[in-house]
Amino acid sequence: MTDEKQIVVETINLTKIYGDDGGVRALDGVSLTIRAGEFVAVMGPSGSGKSTLLNILGALDRPTGGVCKVNGQELAKVKDLDRFRSKTVGFVFQLHNLIPTLTAVENVEVPLQEENMSDRARRKRAEELLNLVGLSDRVNFMPSQLSGGQRQRVAIARALANHPAIVLADEPTGNLDSKSTDEIMDLLRALNREQGTTFIVVTHNPAVARAADRVVTVRDGKIKRDERMDSVFLSDLREFKESALGHAILDGNIPPELSGIGMDRVAEQVKEVLEKV
Ligand SMILES: Nc1ncnc2c1ncn2[C@@H]1O[C@H](COP(=O)(O)OP(=O)(O)OP(=O)(O)O)[C@@H](O)[C@H]1O
Numbered sequence: 001m002t003d004e005k006q007i008v009v010e011t012i013n014l015t016k017i018y019g020d021d022g023g024v025r026a027l028d029g030v031s032l033t034i035r036a037g038e039f040v041a042v043m044g045p046s047g048s049g050k051s052t053l054l055n056i057l058g059a060l061d062r063p064t065g066g067v068c069k070v071n072g073q074e075l076a077k078v079k080d081l082d083r084f085r086s087k088t089v090g091f092v093f094q095l096h097n098l099i100p101t102l103t104a105v106e107n108v109e110v111p112l113q114e115e116n117m118s119d120r121a122r123r124k125r126a127e128e129l130l131n132l133v134g135l136s137d138r139v140n141f142m143p144s145q146l147s148g149g150q151r152q153r154v155a156i157a158r159a160l161a162n163h164p165a166i167v168l169a170d171e172p173t174g175n176l177d178s179k180s181t182d183e184i185m186d187l188l189r190a191l192n193r194e195q196g197t198t199f200i201v202v203t204h205n206p207a208v209a210r211a212a213d214r215v216v217t218v219r220d221g222k223i224k225r226d227e228r229m230d231s232v233f234l235s236d237l238r239e240f241k242e243s244a245l246g247h248a249i250l251d252g253n254i255p256p257e258l259s260g261i262g263m264d265r266v267a268e269q270v271k272e273v274l275e276k277v
């Protein structure tokens, strides 16, 4: 059971206020516990505080109040934040921010520079990581020679380089088409399963959130919902049941335009499901 797993993120009553006059309350009492191996999506409207939360978890920003512990370390007490970031957290941003003058493999080596390893060992590890994200044939390409999805893969390989306890991803598929989005999400899920890495992914995309185990919804700096994915799915189904199409399926009146795309063939099965929720 996940409940017995180690806690990797714990925030207690986290607040972040921007401006001296108490102007913007970007986070307003956020208490959140995330355990090792979880894949958490953070959703919420623009300006709700998602990036602020992620930046505080990654020690890129400091809270105004509350406690933030990551991997057992209370961030307010960490002396060397650079070291904390490079040892404990992997970052993936919407704009992959690769260094344009370095090749793919050199970009992945950047976080390994501080490691006490030989050049050869470093290169080997970076190549392994590129292999892991499916880019073994693009090792020596420059970022400008890669597609958006491939660049994001390099950024993911780089984020994983130091075996971080958590990977924080802010809209990692934000600038990708739906096919690349699916591919990146499949990759993140596979890494989560195979390596046990904990992921916290901010997204506006419900399809991305659907791939998560858990969806945390933030609004006005507060956690409004925190749901396991199976219950999110259930609430989607209930909503669908109440829609015009849901009613049509339950009544056995499939509109002709939907029969044309095969809805009539699955209607009985959908009806069976809807009757249960
Ligand atoms: N450096 C800053 N100075 C002042 N206000 C800020 C600063 N950074 C963020 N804010 C404010 O804090 C609030 C939360 O911002 P945040 O970037 O966390 O939102 P978000 O949920 O990530 O939005 P989006 O989905 O648009 O990325 C916003 O109202 C924003 O204007």
Ligand SMILES: [Mg+2]
Binding pocket: 050, 051, 052, 170
């Ligand atoms: Mg944001």
